[in-house]
Amino acid sequence: MSGTGFDYECSSLSPEGRxxxxxxxEKAVETSSTILGVRCKxxxxxxxxxxxxxxxxxxxxxxxxxxxTTTTGSVVNGLTPDGKSLVxxxxxxxxxxxxxxxxKIPIQVLAERLAMRTQMNTIYNGIRPYxxxxxxxxxxxxxxxxxxxxxxxxxxxxxxxxxxxxxxxxARNEIEKVNFREMSVDEAIPLIAKILLKAQEEMKDKKQExxxxxxxxxxxxxxxxxxxxxxxxxxLKAQEExxxxQMEMA
Amino acid sequence: xxxxxxxxxxxxxxxxxxMEYAFKAISxxxxxxxxxxxxxxxxVCTQKKxxxxxxxxxxxxxxxxxxxxxxxxxxxNMNDARYIVQWLRNNAAKFKFTNGYEIPVHVLAQKxxxxxxxxxxxxxxxxxxxxxxxxxxxEEFGAQCYRVDPSGQAIGFKCVSTGSKxxxxxxxxxxxxxxxxGNWDRxxxxxxxxxxxxxxxxxxxxxxxxxxxxxxxxxxxxxxLTEQEIENHLNDLADKQ
Numbered sequence: 001m002s003g004t005g006f007d008y009e010c011s012s013l014s015p016e017g018r019x020x021x022x023x024x025x026e027k028a029v030e031t032s033s034t035i036l037g038v039r040c041k042x043x044x045x046x047x048x049x050x051x052x053x054x055x056x057x058x059x060x061x062x063x064x065x066x067x068x069t070t071t072t073g074s075v076v077n078g079l080t081p082d083g084k085s086l087v088x089x090x091x092x093x094x095x096x097x098x099x100x101x102x103x104k105i106p107i108q109v110l111a112e113r114l115a116m117r118t119q120m121n122t123i124y125n126g127i128r129p130y131x132x133x134x135x136x137x138x139x140x141x142x143x144x145x146x147x148x149x150x151x152x153x154x155x156x157x158x159x160x161x162x163x164x165x166x167x168x169x170x171a172r173n174e175i176e177k178v179n180f181r182e183m184s185v186d187e188a189i190p191l192i193a194k195i196l197l198k199a200q201e202e203m204k205d206k207k208q209e210x211x212x213x214x215x216x217x218x219x220x221x222x223x224x225x226x227x228x229x230x231x232x233x234x235x236l237k238a239q240e241e242x243x244x245x246q247m248e249m250a
Numbered sequence: 251x252x253x254x255x256x257x258x259x260x261x262x263x264x265x266x267x268x269m270e271y272a273f274k275a276i277s278x279x280x281x282x283x284x285x286x287x288x289x290x291x292x293x294v295c296t297q298k299k300x301x302x303x304x305x306x307x308x309x310x311x312x313x314x315x316x317x318x319x320x321x322x323x324x325x326x327n328m329n330d331a332r333y334i335v336q337w338l339r340n341n342a343a344k345f346k347f348t349n350g351y352e353i354p355v356h357v358l359a360q361k362x363x364x365x366x367x368x369x370x371x372x373x374x375x376x377x378x379x380x381x382x383x384x385x386x387x388x389e390e391f392g393a394q395c396y397r398v399d400p401s402g403q404a405i406g407f408k409c410v411s412t413g414s415k416x417x418x419x420x421x422x423x424x425x426x427x428x429x430x431x432g433n434w435d436r437x438x439x440x441x442x443x444x445x446x447x448x449x450x451x452x453x454x455x456x457x458x459x460x461x462x463x464x465x466x467x468x469x470x471x472x473x474x475l476t477e478q479e480i481e482n483h484l485n486d487l488a489d490k491q
Contacts, residue, residue, distance in 0.1 A: 005256050011376040012256045013268055017275025019376070116336065119329040125374045148309075154329030157302075158309035176304065 009125035022122050025129040025152035029078040033064070034167035034199040037075065037135040038175055038192060039147045039160050043185040043216020044137040046075045049167070049196040052207040060228045065211045069094045072107060072138035073213050073223035077165045078152075079131035086134055086150075090114055107138030111148035111156050119154025129153070133164040139221040167199020174198070185216040189226075193238040210235050258373065268377070269370055272400045275379035276326035281312060282413035283323045284447050285383045285395045286423070288432070288439030291466030292385045292393040294323040295443040296413075297451060298461045313463040313474055317342040319352055319386050321463045321472035325413035326380035334380055338362060355386045359396035359404040367402030377401070381412035385463075387470040408432050409442075415450045422446045436466045440475075441487055454488075457481040 006012045007020035014020055035048040048064045064083070065075045068090040076083025093113045097105035114134065121129045129152045136148045149162040161180060163171035174195045180188055189212060196210055212234070213225040226234075253259070255267040283296040296312045312331075313323045316338040324331040341361055345353035362382065369377045377400040388394045397412060398404045409427055411419030426442050434442060440462060448454060457480040465472040475483075 005253075008256075011258070011374055013271035013275060013376055013379070015255070015267075015271055015274070017271050017273075017278050017379060112332065115329065116332055119333060122329070123369075123375050123378075154332070156329075156332075158306040159302075159304050160306060161304045172304070 010122050010127070010129060011125035019122060019153075022129050022153045025078075025131045028131040029133050029152060029164060030166065030168070032078045032165050034163060034165035034171055034196060035064070035075045035077045035133065035135055036163035036171045036175070036192070036195065036199075037137055037147045037149065037159065037161070038180045038188060039145060040180050040183050040185045040188045040216070043214055043218070043221075044139075044145055044147050045185055045188050045192050045212065045214050046073055046135055046137050047192050047196050047210060047212040048075050048077065049200045050209045050211065051200070052209050059209065062209075063211065065213045065225050067223045067225070068110065068136070069104060069138075070222050071104060071140070071215065072110060072136065073215060073225075074134050074136050075211070075213070076132050076134045078133060082130045083132040083134060086114060086118070086130060086132065089117055090136075104140065106140040106142050107136060107146035107148065108140075108143060108158070110138065111136050111146070111150065111158075115150045115154050115156035118150055118152065118156075122152075122154060135162060135164070137215050137223070139215055145215070163199075165199075167196075167201075170201075171195050171199050185214050185218065189214070190234060190238060193231075193234045194242060197235065197238050197242060208235065258370065258376075266370070269401055272377040272379050276381050276400070276412070277414040277416075279326055279328075280414050281325040282411060282415040282419060282447065282450060283312060283325045283381075283383060284409075284411050284419055284423070284443045285323060285385055285397070285407070286409045286434075286439050286443045286446075287385075287393045287395040287407070288434035288436065288442075288466075290393060290468075291434075291436040291439050291464060292387065292395055293439045293443045294321060294383060294385055294463045295440075295447050296323055296325070296461050297447065297455075298459055307458070311461060311474075313461050315472055316358070316384070317346065317352060319465060319470045319472055320355065320358065321385050321465060323383045323385075323463065324380050327378070330378040331380045331382075334362070334378060334382055337365065338382075338384070351389065352386075354390065355384055355388050355394035355396055356391075356404075356406060359384050359398050359406075362398045363402040363404035365402075366398065366400060370401050383410060383412060385465065386472060387465045387467060392467070393465075411446070411450075419446055419450045422449050436464070436468070437483075437486075440464060440483055441490075444483060444487060455484065457484060460484075
């Protein structure tokens with residue numbers, strides 16, 4: 001897929017009408033860490049898997065999961081600084097919304113605003129698209145729970161379960177197989193840890209770190225990022241289960 | 251690589267290649283919309299294709315309300331469409347606030363056309379790859395239907411189709427129009443729209459695969475039909491055939 005001349009700027013369309021810069025940004029996302037979000041009976045779980053780049057890094061400081069408000073959370077992949085920039089924008093939008101309307105920003109409005117911001121970077125020649133997919137989860141009093149995924153093109157849909165990154169296909173297949181909508185968040189968390197670890201199969205020799213967060217009635221619908229110790233224990237347990245499953249199959 | 255094709259400038263034969271590519275981009279999304287203007291009602295109709303079964307169906311739509319009584323259907327790049335819907339909503343609300351009555355459809359269409367024209371002339375940005383059809387029951391002119399294309403041209407139509415199957419659909423619409431010179435009541439307008447879409451997509455729809463938005467003299471609010479109402483119309487059509 002070579003653009004030859006049509007792929008230097010977003011303001012250039014190719015003869016078939018494609019915007020190659022956006023497609024290249026999506027490529028950057030496709031080869032990065034897997035992120036996923038799943039809607040359960042009483043809440044939403046967000047998660048991501050990371051490779052620990054170096055033993056010198058302090059564990060837990062390379063964050064990919066962020067809160068946007070106390071009741072809205074997000075997880076990003078791809079170019080993490082781009083993701084952070086989008087998260088900061090989301091926080092500004094939330095503050096401005098609450099100032100103007102007096103209520104916390106509904107998750108649908110937040111998702112649409114960030115989607116429009118992402119799309120804005122696909123029109124001009126002086127700015128490149130965001131190289132990140134962001135999954136937003138939140139709860140509001142208008143529609144209840146909401147899970148949204150925004151891609152570098154600005155595409156934004158509401159999902160029951162979504163995934164992005166190198167393990168996207170595997171994660172999506174697993175999410176479809178399990179009926180998460182009937183499960184509670186506590187039952188779902190260990191399964192999600194397993195899915196995330198399976199999604200980074202090819203990088204098994206390196207040290208893996210998971211980040212998981214939840215919004216559920218047990219947290220009072222506040223976005224809670226699960227703490228390091230708990231997640232590391234989950235990771236170990238999930239790794240054991242995966243090894244046992246592989247031994248059984250062999 | 252000839253830069254008249256990569257930049258929005260005139261080529262030696264007088265064409266603006268980037269604009270033509272924007273038009274081509276619209277058909278690659280595989281969506282078609284139909285808008286039909288009857289005697290006292292106006293209907294927009296499009297296929298509802300949910301790309302992925304994990305997506306919540308309500309979040310996928312091509313038909314939007316711009317104000318209580320103005321509606322719009324868009325085909326093409328839905329991310330660009332989101333911006334256009336927001337822009338239309340803003341302008342419709344501003345007009346109502348300043349002037350005290352709902353913005354006439356042709357005024358809204360021409361404003362959008364004027365806005366989109368900037369994106370076809372200014373350097374450093376690309377045109378929106380969206381074909382917009384604005385409809386509504388106008389207080390002065392009755393049923394109105396305007397199509398605004400990426401170059402900024404806003405034209406009023408009696409029936410119009412946009413999207414990947416627009417040529418075929420326009421032919422079909424002309425056929426239907428000639429039968430009764432466009433003297434359709436609300437029910438006939440809806441049925442014409444559904445029939446043309448079905449012919450062009452060559453498949454019979456189920457009620458949850460099609461989206462219909464209607465505004466008519468009895469109820470000037472632009473509303474999307476519920477699945478039950480769509481089901482009734484499809485059954486009536488099937489009985490007739």
